[in-house]
Every structure is written in structure tokens, then in C-alpha cells.
Amino acid sequence: MDERRAVLVAAGELTDEDHLLELLQGGLAVAVDGGLAHFRALKVVPDLLLGDLDSVSDDDRHWAEAGGCEVVELPSQESSDLAKAMAHMNHIGRTRVTIAAAAGGRADHQLAVWGALADAPDELDISIHLGGDMGLRCCDRLRLGMQEGTVLSLFALRSATVSLSGTSWPLERERIEFSDRGLSNLAEGGPVLLEVHEGGPVLMILTAGDND
Template sequence: MRAIVFANGEIRDLQGAKELINPGDILIAADGGARFCREMDLIPDILIGDLDSVSKKDEDYFQKAGTKILKFEPRKDETDLELALLHSLSLEIEQIIILGGLGRRWDHSLANLLLPALPALDSLNISFWEEGQWIYLIRNEIEIKADRGSTLSLIPLGGDAEGVNTKGLEWPLIDETLVFGATRGLSNKVLQEKVSIKIKKGKLLCVYGAKD
């Protein structure tokens, strides 16, 4: 099962975001991410958070429309997005696409990008989307359907990524180590419609679709 999670960042391409949604997807609004549901004329299945960024009018609107509302106290240890991801574990969800995960608040953007590395979320396949760009967390291996000539970058997360192997890229990596903090994995080029990436140890953030 797949979920679309709306975070309270920015979505510049609302139409492109809406086209990602498939029938049967679970729609989860993390607090202020509910505004994107209103703008796209969508009714989320779940609205979760302390709701400090949701007007009483919108809260009532979604509740009457059948949205399940999970309201938390403002003084809490988790962000609303983290609450949304943790709650998804109880819904037998396997894949999550986060929309609005990045924005003007660098602290929130960085924290959001690190959330998929939370051990409690290891069972979830989590990705971010914004204006045609994707960000994936790779724990072991991934295969991506890609456009030839597009850009793909690999960024070590939390330490070195060891035993990195790639196929379908202009500059292949063969059992190599990408050092945490170094930029060697940036701006590779896609040669084939399917790109495979495997690692033996560590974690990688894969950024695909960036424009030069």
C-alpha cells in the first residue's frame, strides 16, 4: 500500500504533484500540509499534528468530509511530519511519497531529509518529490526508471557508504566507497532507462532529476 504525505513546506508544481496520486493511495496531511489538499481539491484520509497551522474552518471542513483527525498537544518531541510517518506504520503502508517536504526553513528541510534514516522507519520506502526532482534513501539497493541524459547524485548519509555499485550511469561505481562529506557522487549522468544502485554498508541519499 502507498501513502502520499503532505508536509508543511513548499509545493511549486501543484499540478505535477497531483498527477503523482493514484487511486487507492492513502492521503495523509501533516498539519499545515492540509492547505495543499485544499488547493488541489483533495480530501485527506488523515490529518495529523498539533494543527497550529490549520484554521478551525479547514479543520471543520475536513472533519465533515470524513477525514480522520489525530490532534496532538503543541508541546511534543516530534515534528508533525515525523508523527505522520510513524503513524503510517500502523496502516500496513510500504511506500511513501512526501510532498512539501522542503521549503524556506532550512532546519525543517534538513530534518525532513534525515527522517527516512530513523531506525523505526526502516520498513518504509520513503521518497521526496518537488518539481520533477526525486530524493530517495538507499539502505541496500534500488532500481530507478530514469530519463537518459538526466542528472543523478549520490550523497552519503551519516557516514561513509561502502561497497557502492551502480549500473546505467556515465561514471559507474564498482565496489567503491563514497566518503561522508565529500562530493564525488554528485552530478552523474543517466545512460540507460533503468539505473540500479547497491550498497553493502551505510546509507545514501539519491537525488534524481536535477536540472543543470
């Protein structure tokens, strides 16, 4: 098991159970509050249950505890359960964080996900799975090999000065804000390099399917 890796399963939509089972291999399996229901549906007991637990039924909690799951109650209402979970991962040294089942549901909850990514400790290497798409948070530098035509979008979670190369529409030390400017860029078939020179973090989303 990778001692730095954790998979946080939130209470949003889960579109691919087999993919989640793959993600859970080799890392700390963490149910974020109501995300425990996904684990129970898969008949997989998580290693850890975190949150204020207001969305966890007594029956689900007893099932998890009977299976050996550690429960850490984080009652603060000043941040979301996902934000608290990421801060806790940083505290225990789980700095490679994968987030699943965070999409869908109420619009305010979805916006809170982006806010949590903006506020999460810079020490965390965060990826988030959004249906068939994947988001990668970048606080400093990100280098990826991509096939030609791969659709990628760039969003500043906080105002940032960035450079982007290896794409159809590169950037050179340009200031970006949270807007639609970075929507639907295309990889040119070699390495894609993203650098955050100032501000941030930024989120790169790799899109499955077409580039409409």
C-alpha cells in the same frame, strides 16, 4: 486503491498543483500538519490529518472533519511532524510512501526533512518530490531504467558502503558520507543499479533540466 501506498503532503512549497492531484490518485491522502492548507486550496479533503496540529487553523480542521477526514494528533515534540507521519505509516502498513510539498521555507525545516528521511523505518519505500526533481531513498537495493544523460546525485543520509553502476562515474563498494561527492552523475542509457552494502540509507536525486 493500493492498500500499501500513502501520499504525505507537508507544509512546504507546492509548485505544481496538477502533479499533486495526480500523485493523490490511488493511495491514502495524508495531510501532515500545515499541509492541510494545500488540500483545502485544491478543494480535496484528505483521508487523514496527522501531526501536533500547531500549524492547522480551527477553520481548516473543521472543514476537513466535516468532509470525513480522520484526525490523529501526534503531540510529541521530540521529532518533526513528517518523521511522526512516516512512523505512523509504517505502523498502519502503508509502506509505499510518497512525500510532496516538503521543500522550501526555513533552512532548519529543510534539514529536518533530510533527518527524517535518515531516521524513517527501513521498511518504508520512500520517494520525495522536490519541485521538478525527485528523490528516492534506498536502504538496500535500487534498480532503475534511465535515459542516457539523466542527471542523478547520490547523498548518504548516514555513512554507507555502496556500489553504483550504469553511470558515468560508478562506485564499487566505496564508503560515502554526507558530502558533495555524489553530485551530478550521469546515467549511461541502461539500467542504473544502486546497492547499499552497509550503513545508510542513501538518497538518489533525479534532476529535471540541465546538468549544471
